[in-house]
Amino acid sequence: MAALGSVRERLGELRLEYIVAHRLAEDNRLKEYNAAVAIQSWFRGCQVRAYLRYLHKMVTVIQKWWRGYVARKYFRSKVKTAYFIMKMNFYNEMAVRIQKRWRGYFVRKYVHNYYALKRYLEGVAIKNNIVRKELDKYADIKSREQAKKKMENEEREKEYHARKMHYLLSTEQVPGIYNSPYRPFPDSMEIRLQKARPLSHKDRPMEKPENPDLLYSDCRDAFSFPIMQPLPPIGMKRPQGPFRDTAEVLQQRYKPLEPTLRVATSISSVEEAREELKRQEWRRGVHDKGFAPFSSFHKTKGYDPLIHTSSDYKQISFVTRAEQPEKWVAKKKSIDRGVTFARRLPRSTCGT
Structure with missing residues (x-):
């Protein structure tokens, strides 16, 4: 009871203290809020950084194990490849040695046999001697033929000169130049001239011009023509003068023919x-029968009456709506525009 009484006595003071405390709390609320936010941000930052460090550590461990596994796998594959290459190189080297020994044995026994090669070379030497003898004989024969041909040509030339100079033959009265009285x-x-017969004009060969560079012949032959060298090529430089373009001249020369109306x-x-x-x-005619109005050709043909006049079905008379008021839609004395337009039209164009 005493405590309750003391509290009642201090009730006013407690109210003042509460108001002061509330005012102080309200004054420091923003500052405390900012401080709490800073503390929370720092704490959360520490927590997140610690978690990130943990994650980085775990990732590093995982990467270390994974990279080690991949590196060991790659190393094993490289070792396997190197071992395979080493075995293949060793196999190839041994195969080369075996093939070398075998090919040497095979070539020495079957291909390049020493004794067979020796016999072959001896045969080649014998064949060479035979061929050389044949070639010597052939060369001797060809040289003889050439000498004979040369001798025949010389004899023919001497014969031709003898026939050509037959007028130098000695006579009974006058000795020739080849029969000098001062010789024994x-x-x-002289003997060749006596054996040869004189050369006629028909037997004379045609002489070629001594200088082939002459522009014209001497025209001593009846059928000779001037011998001219080809002209030098025309340069690409356009000649001076009032000349038209080459393309224009060719176009005019090879243009298509444009004949006149008369041609x-x-x-x-x-x-x-x-x-x-x-x-x-x-082609436009309906029939090939000609029209004969003043002849008696159509008199033998009977008359064909019209259908309207020869049958019970007569021609329908054209009656307008204005002439039949019982068929009007509305009983009006006035006529609409359609009826007026129908009245204006001729009867042949108006329908019932």
Whole structure:
């Protein structure tokens, strides 16, 4: 009870203290809030950084184990490949050695046999001697043929000169130049002249011009023509003067033919036009029977009456709506525009 009484006595003071405390709390509320936010942010930052460090550590461990596994796997594959290459190189080297020994044995026994090669070379030497003898004989024969041909040509030339100079033959009265009286015996040319017959004009060969560079012949032959060398090529430089362009000249030269109307028209164009008109008229005609109005051809043909006059079905008379007021839609004395328009039209164009 005493405590309750003391509290009642201090009730006013407690109210003042509460108001002061509330005011102080309200004054420091923003500052405390900012301080709490700073503390929370720092704490959460520490917590997040610690968690990130943990994650980085775990990731590092995982990467270390994974990279180790991948590196060991790659190393094993490289070792396996290197071992396979080493075995293949060893196999190839041993195969080369075996093939070398075997090929040497096979070639020495079957291909390049020493004794067979020796016999072959001996045969080649014998064949060479035979061929050389044959070639010597052939060369001797060819040289003889050439000498004989040369001798024949010389003899033919001497014979030709003897026939050509037959007028130098000695006579009974006058000795020739080859039969000099101061010699103990005549020259061999004198004997050749005696054996040869004189050369006629037909037997003379055609002489070629001594200088082939002459522009013209000497015109001593009846059928000789001037011998001219080809002209030098024309340079690409355009000649001076009022000359037109080459392309224009060629275009004018090779342009297509443009004949006149007189040249392009046929000489029988009138007759052809008449025939064409006749063909067109015949094609457009309904029948080939000609029309004869003043002849008695149509008198033998009977008269064909019209259907309207020869049957019970007579022609329908055209009656307008204005003439039949019982068929009007509305009983009006006034006539609408359609009826007025129908009245204005002729009866042949108006329907019932």
